[in-house]
Amino acid sequence: MGPLWVKLASAGVRPTRQRIELAEILFGAGDRHFTAEMIHAEARALRYPPSLGTVYNTLNQFVQNGLLREIALYDAKIWYDTNIGPHCHYYWEDTEQLSDIPDEHAPNLTVAAPPGAKVTAIDVIVRVKAGADPRECPMARFEHFLK
Numbered sequence: 001m002g003p004l005w006v007k008l009a010s011a012g013v014r015p016t017r018q019r020i021e022l023a024e025i026l027f028g029a030g031d032r033h034f035t036a037e038m039i040h041a042e043a044r045a046l047r048y049p050p051s052l053g054t055v056y057n058t059l060n061q062f063v064q065n066g067l068l069r070e071i072a073l074y075d076a077k078i079w080y081d082t083n084i085g086p087h088c089h090y091y092w093e094d095t096e097q098l099s100d101i102p103d104e105h106a107p108n109l110t111v112a113a114p115p116g117a118k119v120t121a122i123d124v125i126v127r128v129k130a131g132a133d134p135r136e137c138p139m140a141r142f143e144h145f146l147k
């Protein structure tokens with residue numbers, strides 16, 4: 001029983017061989033952001049590569065058991081994040097990738113919930129493009145707005 005076996009089992013996920021192999025891809029290299037298609041492509045190197053459907057099912061189960069965070073983007077593509085704590089994201093339009101916004105640049109938002117409800121999460125995705133004029137960076141404008 002390795003650490004991934006324990007991680008899955010303690011989250012309430014039955015640690016099958018296939019789930020552990022996928023968990024090695026997901027959690028083996030620090031925090032990362034990915035789509036099911038990316039993981040499916042990486043999993044093709046496995047001895048018994050899972051189908052895309054199995055990858056989707058496994059990722060969904062990991063989300064439901066609190067092992068991954070799900071992030072829906074504008075084009076309806078679903079991303080997954082191994083960092084399940086509260087944090088905001090940059091979306092790199094050129095390369096179509098997600099990265100975490102460092103704490104010192106993260107917006108500090110307080111939003112009131114409607115009557116009878118409570119805020120469970122605030123998801124912020126800031127779209128950026130590499131090599132743009134820093135004055136045109138959406139984050140810079142946002143910081144100016146906060147001052």
Ligand SMILES: [Zn+2]
Nearest residue numbers: 081083099100
């Ligand atoms: Zn993240």
